[in-house]
Amino acid sequence: MAKMIDMLLEWMDTAAEDRARGIAKTSGRRSFLQKAGLALVGGVVLPMLPYDNSNGQAFARGLGEPDELPEDCEYWRYCSLHGSLCSQCGGSVTQCPPGSTPSKVAWVGTCRNPNDDKDYLVSYNDCCGKGGGCGDGCSRQEGDRPGYRYGLASESSWCLANTDRGIHCTVAIVVGLAE
């Protein structure tokens, strides 16, 4: 967990960062949990493989998903999505299109999987460094909050922490059970 926190703190930089790191280290981290709850899990830094040749079949273990995932905005894991579907841009539900770079940070939604009636945490990462629009734009934005809860803010670019800032499309990665 300590390492995860360090990764999260990669959000922070320079003056603001140093002061904030100090705060994080000295204040009671868990005191906010009950009121902040799941809603504040945003900005998770995901374990990323540099490349994947599985054609997006590496997902959905234990989720009871069908073999072929839906390609429309109504698919359950897109409940908080705001962006274009990478599955229509040469990627897949969990894969950025070739030549683009997954965002280092993300916003997070909590979506109910109709296959097992459980709530899952879904990380919405933008795929970065490529120009031009692509794919259907979805704006479901369930659980979205303005930037004062930045980890839930679907109105932000999430390529903002990458070197390459061009936003191409958005993927939806199931990263955890919400209960």
Added chain:
Amino acid sequence: MAKMIDMLLEWMDTAAEDRARGIAKTSGRRSFLQKAGLALVGGVVLPMLPYDNSNGQAFARGLGEPDELPEDCEYWRYCSLHGSLCSQCGGSVTQCPPGSTPSKVAWVGTCRNPNDDKDYLVSYNDCCGKGGGCGDGCSRQEGDRPGYRYGLASESSWCLANTDRGIHCTVAIVVGLAE
């Protein structure tokens, strides 16, 4: 006329320019007139005032124009226009919008003025250095030729000889009688 030719030759630059200048100076300039004719007048460098506060009323002397000029693509002097009307972008028929820069070069059309039934040469200059689209797009393109007759080529950017390359809209300047 010598000065005008020099201005026209500002089109030319570096290696290509130097060789071309040599050709222009040593070859029989008028030998092409009969077959090239009016169609090749493009690229005229117009006398430009840095700014004008006349609200576009400085035009149309001797053209029998109405007091208020039409704002649609069908207006006679737009016969070869391909672009957005500056009169809908904060400029006028002959004025670039504030903050933009008239293009140094232009393509030329030959349009019939219904007010006096004469054909006029119309210079289509782009207004440069400002982003964003504006105004109705017109694509009448009468007399348009591909780049092998560049002075008639409405498919080129005509901000290409300006420092600021952003194309904002297009004006139509009556620069001569065609007969």
Added chain:
Amino acid sequence: MAKKIAASFGLLCALAGAFAPVGVFAQEDEFVPETLTAKAEMDPGPNVFVSVQNWGGGPSVAVIFSADDLHRKGSVSGGSQSHFTLSADGKTAYMASGYYPRYDSGEGEHVLQVFDVATNALTKEILLPYKLAQYTDDLSLLQLSADEKFAFIQNATPATSVTVVDLTTGEVAQEVPSPGCFGIYPMRSALGFSAICNDGAFTTYTLSEDGKTFQSQKSETIFDPDADPIYLSADRADGDLLFISYHANVYRLSDTDGVITKVSVTPIAEGVDGNWGTSGYTVVSYNDANGVLFVPMHSEHHDGSHYHGSEEVWAYDLKKNELLYRSPLADLVAIQVTDGEDPELYGFSLKDGKVYKYDVDPTARFAAKKVAEHAVEGFATTLLVSP
């Protein structure tokens, strides 16, 4: 080689020669060639600014329309994902944006640009820390201090902070860390601003006179970010700040004491059938002379529908706590009302790609009626009206 080239001289010589037979600058008594110019200044008069954000790696534009009839008067353009504001007199425009020399990849720079509105000319450019919030435009992301000597600019990396720019010196005075807080709401009576924080409180940052240091003070909890989240959009009413929640509860707050305090909460949709909620981005606009708040609203609102376009714009009397009128103005995501006795309302529709003007009739419970419109290309969520 020269001979072969000479054989293909074509266009060039024709160009030079073609001036002889045609009348350009020839002795034609009745014809004087027109001249090409750039208009020096926009025509005077009040303006409406629609801030069009470019998210595709190109220029953002603030388009300037006549507030009278919405004809287009001009524009100023800057970098990507702009934020925009105006001086109180409407004569100076400010845009914070990013320029990325390779558009969709590689490094860039973030700048604050200052424009003279009359001439549409860029008059100053200030390099900012490379942290500018790349966020759907909201007026709370770029604000001026009350004396207009400083600009406050929202950063997000996604760690949040605010860049303070001294507009007199043209230099960055400091970067105020504001972790967990967002939005900039300048104080009227002092140099500084408040921000909305993730736990439902506000933090107020009071700056030293030179803008280079700050003190901050956190408020009590003002709203519940889970149950009743507020928008970033805000307006002033008799010195107080007005916010509104997704569920159309109006939060009236005071910042006069250097910290935010709650004055009142007014549920404007309470008792109205149809499960109405707030609708859009720039959703709070208050007419001073009459004390009437205008809000775009939609029915059957649900989780995720808060940025949808309007079905109606409601006029609500905040002095009498009375819903005055529900004008059927569809698909608006941003509104602004003027402050006079006979207000004008302006709205922007993303769906239509149009800015609209509506006459508002104080004798008819502030019903709004469309009187002008103009197309606007691109993505916009804010608009501003200047004197």
Added chain:
Amino acid sequence: MAKKIAASFGLLCALAGAFAPVGVFAQEDEFVPETLTAKAEMDPGPNVFVSVQNWGGGPSVAVIFSADDLHRKGSVSGGSQSHFTLSADGKTAYMASGYYPRYDSGEGEHVLQVFDVATNALTKEILLPYKLAQYTDDLSLLQLSADEKFAFIQNATPATSVTVVDLTTGEVAQEVPSPGCFGIYPMRSALGFSAICNDGAFTTYTLSEDGKTFQSQKSETIFDPDADPIYLSADRADGDLLFISYHANVYRLSDTDGVITKVSVTPIAEGVDGNWGTSGYTVVSYNDANGVLFVPMHSEHHDGSHYHGSEEVWAYDLKKNELLYRSPLADLVAIQVTDGEDPELYGFSLKDGKVYKYDVDPTARFAAKKVAEHAVEGFATTLLVSP
């Protein structure tokens, strides 16, 4: 100060803490978190490329679709006002474009970018003279030499010239002046290219082996630029070059002798009622196996209508000089047909913003029938099909 800041730490700490109660990386036997990756390569198979030019100061994009069903497989992106081409095997893509660090104002640079198609990755970038033609995309504006060792790039300042790039060394070999001429049509049998000139002749530029010098030779008059102007669009037919005029006359030309000679002129609309003319930008595409030319056409054509969208696409047998079929394919401005016995036709509609695939039936006089389509955002006038 530290104390006041500590009071507003909000989001940050919540973020750090929030991992405890949720199941991310926790001991959940049945759930394994998914991983986020980028796809390494596009799926194999033939592709269709639609070259989307950006004229607004942002990135141009070549969008890559499966030639089978037109699903989107990927894209490569570059600078503004791009020109685009492919290697013969479809494995390497080339884009020439401009990057302007301040988008709509100030200086920029023009570059040739080389992409590996399978990975969509930029593999090489070559700085060009700052003269690249800012012109509606046409395939004749960026071409490779027959051996694919050199790239030829159209310049216009508006003085015209051609930049020769040595793709092996990655350096500009020379700039060939071509005043009054435009379009690049590489020779098959030698290193060099021809260009269309303003007087209706062509000039052929033959380069030295290292690409650093040239000799040029001008043809006789081939067409009348006033009475029967030809498009830039061209295709090869049995080694010859095919062009077409606004008035739908097909010019078959030979460049085998280092100079352009006229083989034949075929008026494909002669005798057809309705005053038909050619329609669009990429208007010449020839099916090798059957000797059939495909051309988008519109009726009642007039001065200025040459770039309008199609009403029909005509299949014309160039061996028998016979109009085979008029397929009612509306609003296309660019077409490409494959070269096999059973051709596939692809078309792009600016009006619809879509790329289409049509099956062509050789047993039904080469009638074309739509079998797939896909949306394409933006401005495109060319498309290419790769093996």
